[in-house]
Amino acid sequence: MSSNLAVLYDIPGPKARRRNLILTIVFLILLAAGLWWVYAKLDAKGQFDWKLWKPIFQANTWTTYLLPGLWNTIKAALISVVIALPIGALLGVARLSDHRWVRWVASVIVEFFRAIPVIILMVFAYTLWFTVFGSSSPLASVVIGLVLYNGSVLAEVFRAGIQSLPKGQTEASMAIGLSKSQMMGQILLPQALTAMLPAVVSQLVVILKDTALGGLLLMGYNELRRAANTAGTNLKDQLQMYVLIAVVYIVLNLLLTSTASLLEKRLRRGKRGPRELAVMMTGAEAGGGPSMVVTDEQGNQTIA
Template identity: 40%
Template sequence: MTASVLYDAPGPAARRRTMISSIVAGVIILAVVVVVALRLAAQGQFTADRWGPLFNPFHQYFAAIWTLLGNALVATLLAAAVTLVLSLVIGTAFTVTRVTANKYYRWLVVGVIEFLRGVPVVIAIFFASRVLPEFGVSLPIFWYLVIGLTAYNSVIIAEIIRAGIASLPRGQAEAGYSVGLTRWQVLSSILLPQAFRVMLPALISQLVVIVKDTSLGFIISYEEFVRTANIIIQTTRNPIQTYLVVALIFIVVNFALGKLAEYVERRSSRARKTAAAPADPTLVDTGAAGGG
């Protein structure tokens, strides 16, 4: 029986081959996991001395380690939050400038956006920390990281917002112009609010990227999460365990942000469907009867 136009439901032979392939792949993966576990056990990676500093509350380093990790996590999330706010403001300014710019200087705006999009994030951070002091701009390390991240993510957010504006029906802007609104009034009152709502899940997903990119702060000695983990490893000598904990915390944070994006997308879709639903005919009839 055909499942769709482009996909036929597998027959008995295909299902049997798929099951055999899945079993073989599962056995291979299990064998690799067992071999890795045995090698790690032979090297003493499962001993209490390796895991105790991170999971044993009575270990002498437990409180100090989690205090350092907690402070580093706060520093990481703070840098990500400030970067997101600045990127939204600057990215929106880039979008408005690009949309409203005259053709004679629009190339300049597009050139700046494309240049910043092509610069690697690590280069932007390093450039901010090395070049700005040469011009007499002395800032805390935190701000060099934020400036580098903002330089890259602001143009990405600008493209996200521009895509949101481009996805709106042309009649939205034409209706605004027809009642005498200026281009800026149409953008600020009609297009931008809808573009933010449409692209909000993508904006939240970009926050996940920003959170992960804060780990690049180690190149300028910013005390973020990964650099703090490296400092802890120098004392505890347990890189596998420490990096595993750091990875799990990053996964939890990014998973929560991803779920937030899904929740916002569902709410936005529900709100659009509610707004597009027709009025209750009984209420219309009642009003009509009363008017008669």
């Protein structure tokens, strides 16, 4: 083995394994003790009585409170995602523009809205909407706040994804005469999409969860958290309702990440295999134009 090879991880010896085992046991004991303490406190308050948990299994609780709130949460998240994704892609590409003024404008927009907390953007949008139209629209205010903030964050995700591609992709595109828009739309963005997908999905999860901020601040926006709070107040089982909506949020996020994982696998499977494209400026092709050398996973090279 080469002496220049960096060692990333040393296999633990007997003492290290013994120490790790002891620390693991101590941690599990402390965790079990903490969970038991929480359980004992809740049990002493009667929080595990069936009469407090029964309402969350009743159809009337869902139809009256939770389902309308869940629909408002999903609706705001979907609208925000549909708008924020293309805005993020546009701003991300603009930050890579050859025109300085385009890069400058896009950079100002991205850095400005990334620096402002999304909750302030929602309140500002609510106030601005009322000032301009003379009426309030909590849903529009939530969507505007989410789009402005998350669109700016997604712009950085798109920019980083494009810049992570090998420079040979850009050079090859320019060598075969593609314009900047063709290079972005046909070469760089499709390849970067697979690499960006985990980060994009993480931001979509943030959008879904941040819809709760609108219900916390804006009167009239009855999303899932506010609906559960109202149900808990009326049915006198506040803790149980918050446990329930925590589970609902976890399920929604798992569905979102699972769908994204399936999409990522499908995108990778749709490719014929990992290929490295290089442009060879040779006179072998007719007219002396650039030829494309394709190297497949077995190392075989062909000229396209």
